Amino acid sequence: MTDPKGPMIPRERADYSAIVDRPPLKLPNNARIIFWTIVNYEVWDIGKPMARQLLPAPTGVALMPDVVHWAFHEYGMRVGCWRFFELFKKLGIKPTLSANARICEDYERVAAQARDDGWEFMGHAYEQGPIHKEPDQAAMIKRSMDIIEKFIGKRPVGWLGPGLTQTLETPDLLAAAGVKYIGDWVYDDEPTVIRTTKGPLVTLPYTIELNDIPMMMVQHHESDYLLKRTIDQFDRLYAESKDRAKICALAIHPYISGQPHRIKYLEAIYDYVNKHEGVLHWNGEQILDWYQPLADKQLRAAE
Amino acid sequence: MNFPKPNVGMLPNDRLAYSAIATRKPLKLPKDARMVVWTITNVEEWDPTQTMPRTVLTPPAGGSPMPDIPNWCWHEYGNRVGFWRLLKVYDEFKIPGVININGCALEAYPDIVKACVDRNWEFVGHGFTQRNMQKVENERDDIRISAEVIGRVTGKRPRGWLGPGLTETWETPDILAEEGYRYVADWVLDDQPVWLKTRGKPIVNIPYTQECNDVAMMLIQHHKASEFYERAIDQFEQIYKDAKESARVMAISVHPYIMGAPHRTKYFRKIFDKIRKKPGVLFWNGSQILDWFLKAGPQAPGS
Numbered sequence: 001m002t003d004p005k006g007p008m009i010p011r012e013r014a015d016y017s018a019i020v021d022r023p024p025l026k027l028p029n030n031a032r033i034i035f036w037t038i039v040n041y042e043v044w045d046i047g048k049p050m051a052r053q054l055l056p057a058p059t060g061v062a063l064m065p066d067v068v069h070w071a072f073h074e075y076g077m078r079v080g081c082w083r084f085f086e087l088f089k090k091l092g093i094k095p096t097l098s099a100n101a102r103i104c105e106d107y108e109r110v111a112a113q114a115r116d117d118g119w120e121f122m123g124h125a126y127e128q129g130p131i132h133k134e135p136d137q138a139a140m141i142k143r144s145m146d147i148i149e150k151f152i153g154k155r156p157v158g159w160l161g162p163g164l165t166q167t168l169e170t171p172d173l174l175a176a177a178g179v180k181y182i183g184d185w186v187y188d189d190e191p192t193v194i195r196t197t198k199g200p201l202v203t204l205p206y207t208i209e210l211n212d213i214p215m216m217m218v219q220h221h222e223s224d225y226l227l228k229r230t231i232d233q234f235d236r237l238y239a240e241s242k243d244r245a246k247i248c249a250l251a252i253h254p255y256i257s258g259q260p261h262r263i264k265y266l267e268a269i270y271d272y273v274n275k276h277e278g279v280l281h282w283n284g285e286q287i288l289d290w291y292q293p294l295a296d297k298q299l300r301a302a303e
Numbered sequence: 304m305n306f307p308k309p310n311v312g313m314l315p316n317d318r319l320a321y322s323a324i325a326t327r328k329p330l331k332l333p334k335d336a337r338m339v340v341w342t343i344t345n346v347e348e349w350d351p352t353q354t355m356p357r358t359v360l361t362p363p364a365g366g367s368p369m370p371d372i373p374n375w376c377w378h379e380y381g382n383r384v385g386f387w388r389l390l391k392v393y394d395e396f397k398i399p400g401v402i403n404i405n406g407c408a409l410e411a412y413p414d415i416v417k418a419c420v421d422r423n424w425e426f427v428g429h430g431f432t433q434r435n436m437q438k439v440e441n442e443r444d445d446i447r448i449s450a451e452v453i454g455r456v457t458g459k460r461p462r463g464w465l466g467p468g469l470t471e472t473w474e475t476p477d478i479l480a481e482e483g484y485r486y487v488a489d490w491v492l493d494d495q496p497v498w499l500k501t502r503g504k505p506i507v508n509i510p511y512t513q514e515c516n517d518v519a520m521m522l523i524q525h526h527k528a529s530e531f532y533e534r535a536i537d538q539f540e541q542i543y544k545d546a547k548e549s550a551r552v553m554a555i556s557v558h559p560y561i562m563g564a565p566h567r568t569k570y571f572r573k574i575f576d577k578i579r580k581k582p583g584v585l586f587w588n589g590s591q592i593l594d595w596f597l598k599a600g601p602q603a604p605g606s
Contacts, residue, residue: 009351009352009370010351010370010372010375010376010379011411016379016382016383016411016412016414017383018382018383018387018415019383019384019387020387020414048364049364049365050364051363051364052363128363130362130363130364130368132362132368132369161372161373162363163360163361163362163363163373164360164372164373165362165363165368165372166372166373167370168370170372184372184373184376185372185376186373186376186377186380187375187377187379187380187383188380188383188384189384208359208377209359209564209565209566210566211360213360214359214360218359218360218361219525220525221525221527225527228527229527229528229566230566232528232565232566232567233564233565233566235569236388236566236568236569237565240565
């Protein structure tokens with residue numbers, strides 16, 4: 001079934017809405033802010049161009065195979081991710097795992113650890129690469145969801161596109177595959193509801209500001225800037241959360257923040273955040289469980 | 304040296320001759336003030352069906368996929384949330400606002416327009432869309448429609464113009480003067496306003512800034528957020544010193560999607576906390592600078 005007008009553009013999925021015009025959201029038990037940690041575990045297929053590059057090839061031309069950056073990523077899955085597991089176990093935090101479904105096959109040891117530690121699995125495509133290049137996006141989405149469902153015994157409710165990429169029809173395809181929330185729309189401090197051909201779909205405020213890919217791989221900041229920026233972001237959102245609930249997301253990758261020279265700044269983030277009253281460490285599914293009834297109420301009121 | 308002349312329009316030096324600030328007749332501000340600070344907020348609408356003007360996150364393995372939802376959302380955040388943070392700073396320090404706004408954005412973001420009209424901000428033409436002026440289909444139509452939309456929505460036609468990304472063709476100042484604009488800010492070549500010749504009436508250029516501009520500093524040079532404050536203060540202190548004998552103008556230019564991010568706004572606020580009460584400093588909008596220069600500055604060329 002294809003709409004002759006083509007899929008909706010973003011503005012047709014969501015009207016413009018100013019945050020100051022909305023009634024404030026409230027969290028249970030006078031909590032003020034949700035700190036949402038998202039860990040990204042991926043598979044970089046050696047047969048494709050590598051997703052990110054740290055060391056430009058001599059003469060600047062990327063060559064295939066790119067073993068250097070395959071190995072750069074692989075370090076995260078061999079070593080870096082175990083620094084994450086240790087940290088979150090110690091803190092008692094069960095983050096959201098943005099999971100390429102193929103980790104359940106290629107890195108079963110890692111995926112099983114996340115499952116057994118009670119992390120939330122969020123769909124994140126089959127393997128890493130822009131979704132625009134998928135020959136059959138609907139099939140890839142279904143396959144990814146099915147693999148994770150089989151591995152953890154439950155269908156994931158969330159989805160994040162690889163590199164947050166979407167085509168115009170992606171939200172329709174995701175809703176059709178049973179996805180309840182997406183992280184791709186980083187356009188607000190609050191969850192929102194967007195339109196799809198398969199009914200409403202929730203967006204959660206994921207982050208490309210507190211995200212080690214833009215900060216370390218694109219903007220080339222020093223390692224301690226992850227801590228500094230997170231404190232600045234958290235302070236501001238925490239101050240604003242006096243009047244309305246806020247969500248502070250942090251997105252990390254084991255091959256970046258799991259590096260020995262960076263991990264201490266990640267640890268220090270939680271030391272800082274946890275000194276504050278009213279902070280909930282919720283994952284995406286928990287945020288959805290809180291927000292969904294509020295969204296349903298709004299939708300009913302709008303009808 | 305003689306350069307080949309364009310068929311339409313003029314070369315820069317045909318519009319204004321070289322002039323050294325040290326040997327010019329001094330400019331005086333009223334009440335013994337030394338300098339003027341004007342602060343410009345750029346509000347744009349990004350067309351989701353075109354390549355995004357800037358990106359914070361590149362897709363895995365590079366390229367520029369279409370659509371580019373993550374970067375569209377990154378910008379949209381500025382208008383849903385970030386603008387309202389900056390507005391609090393302007394209100395707190397009673398800064399007269401200047402909004403550079405794409406013509407299409409007036410319709411897309413009515414709440415922002417209302418907030419600015421309520422505060423008597425100056426609206427400056429900024430292209431009908433956020434597209435290079437060399438790529439718009441008909442430059443004159445674009446310039447004219449931008450003025451018409453602002454006139455219709457706010458009740459006042461704009462006197463000032465800043466090209467999207469400061470882009471111009473050889474003919475832009477001629478068309479601007481013919482379409483009723485009185486000043487332009489694209490020519491960042493002096494600390495004082497200057498006259499530009501056109502084929503009709505001359506037009507004033509007011510000092511804008513590429514240096515104290517969050518696009519250049521945060522998106523291109525990738526400085527950390529605090530550098531925006533540091534640089535603005537360094538810039539301010541030097542211009543204040545330089546302005547002892549002859550008045551100077553300092554500009555600060557921001558975008559809601561950049562300085563309106565929670566982790567950056569405090570550095571923007573700190574600037575005004577430091578300079579707002581300094582004696583001898585006027586906080587004006589572009590139109591006030593123009594009116595002063597028309598009276599206190601040199602005569603228009605050809606008059």
